[in-house]
Amino acid sequence: METGEARLKRMAMRSWRRGTKEMDLVLGPYADARLATMSLTELDVFDALLAENDQDLMAWMMGQKPAPDRFAPLIATLSAFASQRLRAG
Secondary structure (H helix, E strand, O other): OOHHHHHHHHHHHHHHHOOHHHHHHHHHHHHHHHHHHHOOOHHHHHHHHHOOOHHHHHHOOOOOOOOOOOHHHHHHHHHHHHHHHHHHH
16 A cells, blocks of 8 residues: 555656656656645555646646646646746746
């Protein structure tokens, strides 16, 4: 059985090592900033999102396709987080 600490490490690694650099740059910083403070429910949704295909994630993030209902709030949060980082950077 995976410990909480091991789960966070796995999710952080998976956030930074996607398959496309674009998703690395969206999910990695978000994971670094938020994983440690997420509730179990939020972690479950983020973990499920990490199992999705990068091309689908990018289309959802860019608004080219609607995100599935279970991911829509997280996609909105990720988009806002990425936009804020771009403005600050």
